[in-house]
Amino acid sequence: MSELLNLPKWAQQVRHRYEGGVASVFCLHGNIRDLQPFVNQYLPLPNLIVRAFTGGKQLVLFYSIRTGLTFADPAMEREFCQFLAVHFSLSGETALAAAVRNGTLAPQVQDLFKNPTFALPLLQKLLETRDKVALIIEDAETIAPNQELAFLSMDDRRNIAILRNWAENPKVRQKDNFVFWLTENLSDLNTRLRTGTPHLDLTEIPYPNYEERLSFIQSELVEAKVKLHDLTLEQFAHLTAGLNLAYIRALIMEAKKSGEPLTAQHVRQRKEEIFHEEYGGLIKVHEPEYGLDMVAGLEPVKRLLRLVTFILRSGNRQDAPMGIGFVGPPGTGKTYIVKAFAKEVGLPLVEVGNVREMWVGASERNADKVIALLRSMVPVIVLYDEIDQAYGRRGEIGDSGVSQRLWAKFSTFMADISLRGLMLTVWATNRPDLVDEAIKRPDRAGDIKIPLFFAAEDPEAVLKINAQKRGFKLEEFGFAPIVEKVKGFSPAELNAVLTQARWFALEDNSTVITFDHLMRAATTYTPSRNEQMIAYMEALAALECTDQRLLVSPYSEMSREELMRRTRELRFELASQGLL
DSSP: OHHHHTSOHHHHHHHHHHHTTSOSEEEEEESTTSEEEETTEEEEHHHHHHHHHOTTOSEEEEEETTTEEEESSHHHHHHHHHHHHHHHHHTTOHHHHHHTTTSSOOHHHHHHHTSHHHHHHHHHHHHHHOSSEEEEESSGGGTSBOOOGGGSOHHHHHHHHHHHHHHHOHHHHTSSOEEEEEESOGGGBOHHHHSSOTTEEEEEEOOOOHHHHHHHHHHHHHHHTOOBSSOOHHHHHHHTTTOOHHHHHHHHHHHHHHTOOBOHHHHHHHHHHHHHHHHTTSEEEEOOOOOGGGSOSOHHHHHHHHHHHHHHHHTOGGGSOSEEEEEOOTTSOHHHHHHHHHHHHTOOEEEEOOOOOSSTTHHHHHHHHHHHHHHHTOSEEEEEETHHHHSOOTTOOSSTTHHHHHHHHHHHHHTOGGGTTTEEEEEEESOGGGSOHHHHSTTTTOSEEEEOOSSOSOHHHHHHHHHHHHTOEEOOOOOHHHHHHTTTOOHHHHHHHHHHHHHHHHHTTOSEEOHHHHHHHHHHOOOOOOHHHHHHHHHHHHHHOSOGGGOOTTGGGSOHHHHHHHHHHHHHHHHHTTOO
């Protein structure tokens, strides 16, 4: 009983379902390559299964197409060879019977077992006729890949039928046997094995949470005799959010080998490298440098975001919004404000990239990986930039249902109320009309929708802040004539003016941007923009706004009916030009 209490939560649930007769075939997916806690040690998943689930089993077998069959101990191999010898003798395969009579699988027999078409019928026979058998199938997706039935070979179809039969076959279910399928990404496993099978249990193995990482780090640092330099145990545990225990152990072992203490910079650097190797462009972890004080103007927006900051820092999860949307034309600083807000809150900011790929099943696999990672990183702020371009919509067609499946995965994830106050979904778009309404609604990602309008509210402050961020020196002068020149410019366009002023200064061999440099830039820089498109995007942003105090003139004076009429007119004009 004490060992049961020391099992991870997922393992306790599996054991309870097995002992209750709910299921005898279990598909473990997710963080299967990690170390798992068991009593006072950490074990690879296959070893944990043996220690925690196979007590009293007479046969414990591991199968993969890479290694064929392996066994928990030599005595079990001998017993299995006796089973094979009888089977081969009865079927008239005398050469194969002779090859296993010495109690070990001869190399030629082991090679045959690497072919699932040969192995699976024999393993089914074993499960139907023997009691107290535990079978662990590693890399199950290599045996039953997730492809349309029409594209599968006859051998693949037969393998899938056999695997599915194990969860449904009364002869198998009545025995005191169980089977584990291990697959990293559930979406890689054939759909027929994941659905419509009531006696199959799908169990996700999560990434370690903060408490689990902290406990592991404490024990590993003591055992490895590694010291921390500029971070505490708690900070180390926070910094490693998103990493599994195996990666954390590798970090500690690297420090032990070098003889140097672990530093925060080294942990951040290795984490970035690991994420790049593991996830490619699927996610990016931002470390913002500036807070909301470095956002020019937008005082109502900043007041609202500082209130959300207070709520998140206070830990009162029920007061926290589920999601915030930033809506407005390009160049209005949506992403910059998100980063400044994240800096203010003090939580990690993780940007989700485009999960779509051209290969069958790859997009869903990427989505599953990203969602599992984000769950492990809470508390966290998750950014979906240009959300209208990266994710599908309900009812979207033309890509074999990929868009609808992605939409379903991410919308369900965003709506998980158990993550309220732990994960804040933040999204940005200039085309909210292309984002599904179900994602934008309250209690998903639309509790707060903030409109951002094209013209910078305070051009002087934008120019000064950008100069400060970029390390440019500005001469002291009055900005009024320059502000008049750049009236109506967006923050991005103002930054472009500043860049051009810097070039004028370099031409004069000056390290200081003077009034003349900035005035010349403001005069010569010509914005390239479609005014109608900008007006259309601003109207859309105003329609999405959830707090009327955030609107500016003329939108603050317009009724909703007037706004909708204005939006329709602009849409018609742009469509007639072929721009929508």
